[in-house]
Structure formats: C-alpha cells, structure tokens
Amino acid sequence: MIFIDNEGQTNPKLNLALEEYALRNFDTSTDYLLFYINEPSIIIGRNQNTLEEIHLEYVEDKHIHVVRRVSGGGAVYHDLGNLNFSFITNHDGKSISNFKKFTAPVIRVLNQMGVQAELKGRNDILVNERKISGTAQFSTGKRMISHGTLLFNTDMAEVVKALQVKMSKIESKGHKSVRSRVANITEFLKNPMTMEEFKSQLLQGLYEASEPFETYRLTEKEWEAVHKLKAEKYDLWDWNFGRSPKSNIQRTKRFDIGEIDMRIHIDKGHISDLTIYGDFFGEKPVSELEQVLVGLAYNREDLSKALAKVNIQNYFGKLDKAEFLSLLYGSDLD
Structure with missing residues (x-):
C-alpha cells in the first residue's frame, strides 16, 4: 500500500481530479491510499440531480463548492472538519459493493481510539446509531476506488442549511432531523485531539495492519495533468450541473402584482420547457418571456444575462426584475 500525499x-475539484487521475494512471500492480480535506463543499453522487440535492441560493451566497464525483451514492457536505479517505485498488470482481472490506480497517482504528464504530446498512459507519461516515465506490473495469467521509468536527448547522435532504429519507431512517442521525467523531473521543492528530493516528493505525507504507509525492508533470483534468472536467458547469437527469420544478410566490406560479422542466441542466401561470396583469403575453428563457442553461449567470434585455414589467406590471430572478432560480419560496 502506498500513501499519496496531496500536499x-x-x-x-482538485482533490477529486487527483483521485481520478491516480485511479486511471498510477501503477496497477500497487494499492494506494489517499487522504484529503476539502473546503466547504457539496459533493454530488454521479447519478444525482444536483438541483434537487442542494439549497441553491444558500450555497451560492456562501460560495460553497458544488462538485459531482465519479462514484454513485448520495450527496455529502464537506468542510475542513471532515476527513476523506480513498482506497485505490484492482477490481477483482468481488470488491464492488463489498463495503465491509474497505471500511473494516478504518473501523478497527476508530475502535482503538475508543470510538465504538460499526458498519450498518449498505455503506454507513455508525456510532450509537448515529452516522459518522458514508462510503461509495467506482470502477473503471480494471481498477476501482472505495472512498468515504469521516465526520471529525464538521459544522452540522451548515450540513442542514446547504443540503436539501428529502423528507422521505429522513422518515425512512426513523428520525426527526438530519442532526439527530449524524454525529462528529469528536463527540465520542475519550481524549480530545486536533484534525491533524486524528489524521496521523488513523494513518498510523492503517500502517500497522499491513506492510510498511511508503509515501508518494506527485511529480510536477503529474500535478500538471491533475490540474488539466480539473479544468477539463471538475471545473465545468456541464459536469457538475448539466449531467443531472431530467427534473420538474415548481416555484410559486405572491407579489403585490399577484401570484406567479412557474413550472420549469430541466433536461441536461437546461430549461427544456417553461410555463408561467398566475393572476397578474401584463401588457404582453407571458409566452414571449417563456420563449426567451427556454433553452438556456439553468444557472444564475445565463438567466440574468437573458433577463437584462427584457422589460419584466411588460409581462407582470410593477415587479422588480431581481424578485423575478429570485423566484425563477432561487430557493423554494412560499
């Protein structure tokens, strides 16, 4: 096992690019371990609809990164209090969906720290029935990654504000809130420690269970390739939002000019159809405005540019353009 130093x-976006680059390009005769810690971000599962998983307006206001990963599973919140681990190995035909194989070493070290962790359900690590880690996997056919989060000292308030957790998921877990079913590892440690101390102890514990690790540091040329992958994939709106499956959005709000009810159909991150209902009065048919917006990428920048050329009051009366944009693109409104 070789430990990859992410410096x-x-x-x-850079860390996910590094992970994928190592998966596709590093020595296939060797197993690798990668640790990384991310700035505040939401990491979206490969098959998820990004817009349905995040509180969009809050995420944008707080400049929280939104990045799609190559593996499946659900959306997770990362910050500097969350440690991510990734095992990169050969795909032997038996390891995909075998989450126990890759979580067992981590659980063993947590137990040594006095944290009574265990694998439960499909892919979660729990302590006292509260989730401290979720894991996911991805395979290229020959190689695979099995990676996961470790909630060490994450800001749980931000998890709730940034993620759009579906009520059905909360109900299926039998709990009333997100906070009630997740926890930080720091809550269960007998002796307080910093993130760096935790990371060091975890790494040392994993060393002890195998042959001595060696640490690998990427060459300048390899870092250039990682940055290139980041620029060509993980930086792109098309990857992070445009890959989302079709979705239907309804946004409704009552203004002084009357109620506006929008039905927005999104396909590959673009508005494929838009219908605006309401009891407002306008000089021009609202269908003209609908046609201006259909076909645009569903992001604030593109919508704002298109609306800059439009006199909104022609369609709704005395309505501020910023209010219309907030309804069209902002968070769900009453």
Missing part, C-alpha cells in the same frame, strides 16, 4: 490541497 495539503483543500480545493474539492
């Missing part, structure tokens, strides 16, 4: 990088 303290905290940009999630």
